[in-house]
Amino acid sequence: MTSRPINFCEVAIVGAGPYGLSIAAHLDQSGVKTCVFGAPMGFWRENMPKGMKLRSPWHGTHLASPNHAHSLDAYARDHNIDDDRLLPLEDFIDYGEWFQKRAVPQLDDRTVRLVDAGSNGFTLTLRDGETISADRVVVATGLRNQDYRPPLFAGLSKDVVSHTCDHADLSIFGGKRVAVVGRGQSACESAALLSEAGAAAELISRGDIRWLDNLTDGGAKSSLRRLRQALDAPSAVGPFPLSWLAEFPGLTRHLPKNLREEFSRRCLKPAAAGWLKPRFANVSCNTGRIITGVRATTAGIVLELDNGARTFDHVLLGTGYRVDIARLGILSRRILDKIACDGGAPLLGTGFESTVAKLHFVGSYAVRSYGPLLRFIAGAPFTAYAVTKAALADTASVGREFLSSADSEFGAAAHNLSQPQ
Numbered sequence: 001m002t003s004r005p006i007n008f009c010e011v012a013i014v015g016a017g018p019y020g021l022s023i024a025a026h027l028d029q030s031g032v033k034t035c036v037f038g039a040p041m042g043f044w045r046e047n048m049p050k051g052m053k054l055r056s057p058w059h060g061t062h063l064a065s066p067n068h069a070h071s072l073d074a075y076a077r078d079h080n081i082d083d084d085r086l087l088p089l090e091d092f093i094d095y096g097e098w099f100q101k102r103a104v105p106q107l108d109d110r111t112v113r114l115v116d117a118g119s120n121g122f123t124l125t126l127r128d129g130e131t132i133s134a135d136r137v138v139v140a141t142g143l144r145n146q147d148y149r150p151p152l153f154a155g156l157s158k159d160v161v162s163h164t165c166d167h168a169d170l171s172i173f174g175g176k177r178v179a180v181v182g183r184g185q186s187a188c189e190s191a192a193l194l195s196e197a198g199a200a201a202e203l204i205s206r207g208d209i210r211w212l213d214n215l216t217d218g219g220a221k222s223s224l225r226r227l228r229q230a231l232d233a234p235s236a237v238g239p240f241p242l243s244w245l246a247e248f249p250g251l252t253r254h255l256p257k258n259l260r261e262e263f264s265r266r267c268l269k270p271a272a273a274g275w276l277k278p279r280f281a282n283v284s285c286n287t288g289r290i291i292t293g294v295r296a297t298t299a300g301i302v303l304e305l306d307n308g309a310r311t312f313d314h315v316l317l318g319t320g321y322r323v324d325i326a327r328l329g330i331l332s333r334r335i336l337d338k339i340a341c342d343g344g345a346p347l348l349g350t351g352f353e354s355t356v357a358k359l360h361f362v363g364s365y366a367v368r369s370y371g372p373l374l375r376f377i378a379g380a381p382f383t384a385y386a387v388t389k390a391a392l393a394d395t396a397s398v399g400r401e402f403l404s405s406a407d408s409e410f411g412a413a414a415h416n417l418s419q420p421q
Contacts, residue, residue, distance in 0.1 A: 014138065041100075052189055173199040180318050211277055301315050348370065
């Protein structure tokens, strides 16, 4: 029998956001020796703006723990939070930390600098130089280093052009002229927050803003809207009836590639929650515009539009994210070269496993293979179930009860749909 080093774990999880914590909670419950690395809810705390509210419905915002012991409902009861309101970012971060302390107390907040192949599977080098060996690695780093910045803005200083993920507090732009480029939730909410912070915010986009119905405003709802709410899927990812297919990533994975891509595209089209619209009273909307040039001057940053030039103090890019695992910065070249990808996204099999055996990618990295649910917190329960099943498949003496209840990917989807409501 091969001896194991002291600093060994069966599964190493890189990232301590909703997906990393959910997977760790399930693995720990199943008796798998797991190490989790990273600051709990770090990306949400450091790269999301203060004052933001989650677009996801309450049902789609639970982190996944066995038997739902640490659901958002349980947190809300402990903290006297109304479950019929939009959840502020600060409360969600606090919920994640509350979940971590109860379900994943063994977390190591050190960051991982490098994941490489090792004699016992993988070797992880931490920020302080210590190395950890692991049989299996789960990459759960969320959207870190995946922000998309249009080529027109390349090379410009962050003093004049930045991405929404660069800021945890937009009040620093109070009194300034700020252009927000984009028309999705991040761009629109940033524009509203900038306006409320005293900035002169102007949203610039190629198309009109697509406002989603606001079904959580607490006001009177028409019969049609009530019917749509009753028919829509619990996680509300995509339009009805596609939203119901999105609830089953295990089924989505088996769709033909072109059909799966079109399905994800339709579910993830840029849109903003209807509850933001009233907060746009002081936001200028310059929609249907194409940016043809950008230049920095002594007067500010000039955007050349197809209808004339506009000058601002700062440009905030709400241009979203594009997955490219090469930009993660933690995977060794010899591992990267062995991972089959499509457009920068890893091609994943059962249990979110890549073409490098026992190396898994979850969250947004899995959208190309598993569909749109994996772009949202709502995908965490399915993922935790599927990854745990894959880890236990190598250990016949452990987790038999879990395996019997997760004998198909549809079992994992049922687990997802059974989250507290």
